[in-house]
Amino acid sequence: MRMKTVDLTDAPLHYAVACMLGAQLKPNSIGAQHAYLNGKYIGGFITRTERGNVAMPHDVFAPSRVVVHGAEIGERILDDQLASLQRTETGWYAISNGDQRAVAHGETMRVAGLRAAVCAQLGETIDIPAWLV
Numbered sequence: 001m002r003m004k005t006v007d008l009t010d011a012p013l014h015y016a017v018a019c020m021l022g023a024q025l026k027p028n029s030i031g032a033q034h035a036y037l038n039g040k041y042i043g044g045f046i047t048r049t050e051r052g053n054v055a056m057p058h059d060v061f062a063p064s065r066v067v068v069h070g071a072e073i074g075e076r077i078l079d080d081q082l083a084s085l086q087r088t089e090t091g092w093y094a095i096s097n098g099d100q101r102a103v104a105h106g107e108t109m110r111v112a113g114l115r116a117a118v119c120a121q122l123g124e125t126i127d128i129p130a131w132l133v
Helices: 013-020
Strands: 024-027 033-037 040-043 045-049 052-056 066-068 071-073 082-088 091-096 101-104 107-110 116-119 124-127
Antiparallel strands (some): 024 033
């Protein structure tokens, strides 16, 4: 299957950022968007952090590790797969769609809800795609 760059004007933030970083997206067998950069798989979601471009796998069999420029940094962030990574005033929150935990600077916190995790520091709602639920 040929990869093609898709229009992400109204897409969730992580897809839009992926496009801005030059990634191409194509759906897998269940319709989830996988991101590719220069023809190489870089994760289900990507975003930019202070340490570089981050790719987060969402495959149920994939380890929940943060990848920066193709190299793993740190240990497992969560026991379950990652759904999103968002910046707040207190740092980067990794949102798990499985056990509803958030990690900020290595500290585990509770988040409210599965489909919509609320970052209280910014008052923003993070929408988790329905196919992750």
